[in-house]
Amino acid sequence: MFFEKNKETMSRKDIENLQTELLKEKIEYAYKNVPFYKQKFDEYGINKNSINSIEDIRKLPFTTKNDFRDNYPFGLFAADMKKIVRIHSSSGTTGKPTVVGYTKNDIETWSSLVARIAAAAGVSDEDIIHIAFGYGLFTGGFGLHYGLEKIGAAIVPASSGNTKKQIMLMKDYGATVLVCTPSYALHIAEVARREGLDIETDLKLKVGMFGAEPWSNKMRQKIEEALNIKAYDNYGLSEVMGPGVAGECETQDGMHISEDHFIAEIINPDTELPVKDGEYGELVITPLTKEALPVFRYRTRDITKLTKEPCVCGRTSARMYKPIGRTDDMLIIRGVNVFPSQIEEVLFSIDGISPHYQIILERAGALDSATILVEANANLFFDEMKKQRQFLDKINYELKTTLGLDVAVKLVEPHSIERSEGKAKRIIDKREM
């Protein structure tokens, strides 16, 4: 299903012409209204005439999270405070949060873009949607809420926490769509089973719209089986809007980026040069229609790849594949570079593992070491030592042969790894403690 078919099926040439025009306008707008960009553009000798084709975006400097911090709280806002109607901020745990603002027009645009990804996932005004993202400074709750309301669905703004109550509401109100982080979806499924629910008959769920954290395709499989739904991925970040930047259609083969509102580039994070088409690198995003907060070439730190091949669904926009992790989450374990989601993919392909794990980082002398805590299902945990040993050997073998990873793996009791109600905490870093 489409929400704005004409915009979602533009020819590549039309998309690029539109992007070029919008980029020129935004450069002029930011130059006039944001002292930070006036100074940057003067320094780089940039004005709207510097842009003649979409490739010219490479002439612009990058914007980073530090630029937001340096201009805390409202220094990057282009709109007068009178026109700002909403303020959100990032979920960062250290330092000052990243503050973002929206005008009325921005909220309207944001809602339409979220409505697009919902329609692409087959969600309509017939649905009852249970939103279990936190409502607050995090963009997840309110962002999804306004967009889903726009398509006319009935929203249950449950927010996060109190999982048993969430399940009761989903059952009693007959929710057909669940919206939350993928890790919370798994937790909900687990608690529902423990509460004695028969997922197929007690719940009417058909679709899940999950995002806000990396999750592997193996995790998707686990969620789809556990909740008897189709699970769709969607991506976004507060600095360029929030959820609604990209989302999967029914083919579940990459997330469609709303390119009439965002320019997406993939760069090598070290050289800062573009990678070849289809190669993994860091996603850099330029929003083209934000009024309150124009941003240019935002370094997301998310590692992904793009395809511009047309999709069988009819959408023509570039698709981004599941981010495998963030540049700042990459681990180096005994010389092997690896992202937690790659470890997840291997773990979840092994029978008998419950889909919960954590990676503990420690420092022994000058060396970093890692231990992967894996939850076994109850049968295995209480099984004889020999079987447990064989199981651990299997995990070690798979990690070694698939990722080249030689790492300590520990089996822990069922339900002992902390469950998340928002973004999962996969890494416990004890190195600086």
Ligand code: DLL
């Ligand atoms: O997480 C926005 C959002 C809310 C997206 C709800 C989807 C659903 P932030 O808190 O600013 O915003 O965090 C953004 O989360 O840079 C990625 O590292 C990660 N992220 C978001 N969506 C995905 C996804 C929201 N689908 C940061 N897959 C981003 C992997 C994701 N990582």
